[in-house]
Amino acid sequence: MYGFITWLESTGVSTALRNTTWVWPTCESIHFIGLTMLIGAAGFFDLRLMGFMRRVPIAAAKSFMPYGIAGLALNLVTGTLFFIMRPSMYAFSAAWWAKVFFIVLAGLNAMLFETTLGARVLTLGPGEAPPTSFRIVGCVSLLSWFAVLYFGRMLPYIGTGN
Amino acid sequence: MLQRLQDSAFSMWVVGSDSLWSYPTILTLHTVGLAIIVGSAFVIDLRVLGIGRDVPVQQMRKVFGFFWTGFAVNLASGLVLFAVDAVHKAGQPVFLVKLTLIAVAIVITARIRRIAFGTAADGTSTTPGDARSLAVASLVLWAAAIIAGRLMAYL
Numbered sequence: 615m616y617g618f619i620t621w622l623e624s625t626g627v628s629t630a631l632r633n634t635t636w637v638w639p640t641c642e643s644i645h646f647i648g649l650t651m652l653i654g655a656a657g658f659f660d661l662r663l664m665g666f667m668r669r670v671p672i673a674a675a676k677s678f679m680p681y682g683i684a685g686l687a688l689n690l691v692t693g694t695l696f697f698i699m700r701p702s703m704y705a706f707s708a709a710w711w712a713k714v715f716f717i718v719l720a721g722l723n724a725m726l727f728e729t730t731l732g733a734r735v736l737t738l739g740p741g742e743a744p745p746t747s748f749r750i751v752g753c754v755s756l757l758s759w760f761a762v763l764y765f766g767r768m769l770p771y772i773g774t775g776n
Numbered sequence: 777m778l779q780r781l782q783d784s785a786f787s788m789w790v791v792g793s794d795s796l797w798s799y800p801t802i803l804t805l806h807t808v809g810l811a812i813i814v815g816s817a818f819v820i821d822l823r824v825l826g827i828g829r830d831v832p833v834q835q836m837r838k839v840f841g842f843f844w845t846g847f848a849v850n851l852a853s854g855l856v857l858f859a860v861d862a863v864h865k866a867g868q869p870v871f872l873v874k875l876t877l878i879a880v881a882i883v884i885t886a887r888i889r890r891i892a893f894g895t896a897a898d899g900t901s902t903t904p905g906d907a908r909s910l911a912v913a914s915l916v917l918w919a920a921a922i923i924a925g926r927l928m929a930y931l
Contacts, residue, residue, distance in 0.1 A: 639930050643923040646810070650922070654815025655822075658839070667835045674830035678819055681827065760808065767807045771800040 615705065622701045632699045641692040648692065651685025653759055654678070663735075663752030665744050672738045708773025713765035720758035727751045778862035787860045799860070806853040810925075812846030814918045817885055824892050824911035829901040836893050843885065870931045874924035881917035884910050 622628055631637050655678040661667060662675035697704050704710040731747060738744060781787065790798050816839050822828060823836055858865055865871045892907040
């Protein structure tokens with residue numbers, strides 16, 4: 615792994631991006647905009663799954679999701695660029711691994727939901743109390759995304775080995 | 777005055793302490809608040825622009841509750857972040873740009889609340905045309921405020 619990290623950091627792409635002054639701040643700005651899109655749209659749907667705002671038809675609550683996924687896409691692209699530019703800063707950071715863990719958890723949680731409960735969810739009428747499984751999925755998703763944000767923002771401060 | 781604020785015992789603790797609970801946590805709270813504020817505004821603006829039309833107006837009003845909660849978090853955390861670096865930030869043009877963008881965005885969000893999500897709109901799913909342009913302005917202003925905030929670390 616160490617070899618891969620040092621190789622990546624020495625590549626022309628990594629070096630060129632790292633040495634272009636505006637790339638990092640621009641990616642950061644996009645990364646922050648992307649996170650608000652994701653947390654806004656996913657948070658709304660998660661809260662509905664958890665049983666809040668029950669008068670909202672669940673299919674309607676889900677209609678913001680494509681825009682949340684667009685935010686996620688922005689962040690996967692900019693996040694990958696950050697990693698390419700400074701691989702050693704991330705690969706040896708416990709906070710970064712914690713962040714990746716929660717991204718994977720949120721992703722698996724969403725996939726599990728879509729493949730097993732996804733069809734059933736749309737049959738839930740307005741005002742109906744969601745089953746426990748929906749509440750758990752919503753809660754895991756919401757907490758995971760905030761954990762991703764937490765470990766991302768705390769990255770310079772925790773688990774850097776300094 | 778700014779210098780005294782910056783040199784206060786509280787400011788000294790925030791920046792001087794090695795504890796994760798001081799500066800890093802306040803900074804992270806500011807980002808959590810940002811996600812709640814702009815995330816709420818994003819959903820509100822999308823709804824005005826015709827996404828999620830079946831979400832009842834009465835329910836959308838609850839999203840404004842999250843919006844103002846996030847705003848309270850960021851007003852408080854923002855005041856602390858300002859206090860610890862008051863002299864520098866007060867003279868930083870991009871910080872004043874950020875504050876201006878936020879002020880205008882807040883006014884616009886309050887206006888969207890009034891014209892598109894007031895009790896008069898209950899039971900409707902379409903929004904007035906002028907609300908739509910406000911929603912577009914809101915999206916642009918919040919994104920610009922985020923960019924200005926991020927650039928404070930560089931300019």
